[in-house]
Amino acid sequence: MMIRTLLxxxxxxxxTVSAEIYRTTDEQGNVVFTDKPPATSTSAEPVDLPTTNTxxxxxxxxxxxxxxxxxxxxxxxxxxxxxxxxxxxxxxMGPGNFAVDVQVEPGLGRGASLQxxxxxxxxxxxxxxxxxxxxxxxxxxxxxxxxxxxxQGQHLAxxxxxxxxxxxxxxxxxxxxAGN
Numbered sequence: 001m002m003i004r005t006l007l008x009x010x011x012x013x014x015x016t017v018s019a020e021i022y023r024t025t026d027e028q029g030n031v032v033f034t035d036k037p038p039a040t041s042t043s044a045e046p047v048d049l050p051t052t053n054t055x056x057x058x059x060x061x062x063x064x065x066x067x068x069x070x071x072x073x074x075x076x077x078x079x080x081x082x083x084x085x086x087x088x089x090x091x092x093m094g095p096g097n098f099a100v101d102v103q104v105e106p107g108l109g110r111g112a113s114l115q116x117x118x119x120x121x122x123x124x125x126x127x128x129x130x131x132x133x134x135x136x137x138x139x140x141x142x143x144x145x146x147x148x149x150x151x152q153g154q155h156l157a158x159x160x161x162x163x164x165x166x167x168x169x170x171x172x173x174x175x176x177x178a179g180n
Contacts, residue, residue: 087163113148
């Protein structure tokens, strides 16, 4: 029993000793912090450090992929492709502004429009033009699709989704303090 106790103490002793921090002053007057008191100085004083603040990581739920419209007729000969931005594009730090440009073949027919979807939600009204200037898009990953719709809102064709990552400054910045 005595051997086990001594062995346990021998294993725990280095952890308790290595947790100490010492403050000394060298010959030039510089303050030095170290984990071992210097052998030549008797003025080493232990430093009591407060416990480290910790916060558990936030749980991030995976973003669901947008569901492609189910009411597209097969074989209508139309194709829609997002040319700008490319898939997996990162929008750099800033206000969250970027452009979307699509190509439609053979072109929009009579009464047809283009509808932009971000994360499966319509972004603005259907339009005849093939480009959008998006502003103030929130930070994070977003899936963009574009659909050709008729006058009744029925989908005639849609693009493959393109994922973009928007980087924006956070309100909870570590440099931001209350009252500033």
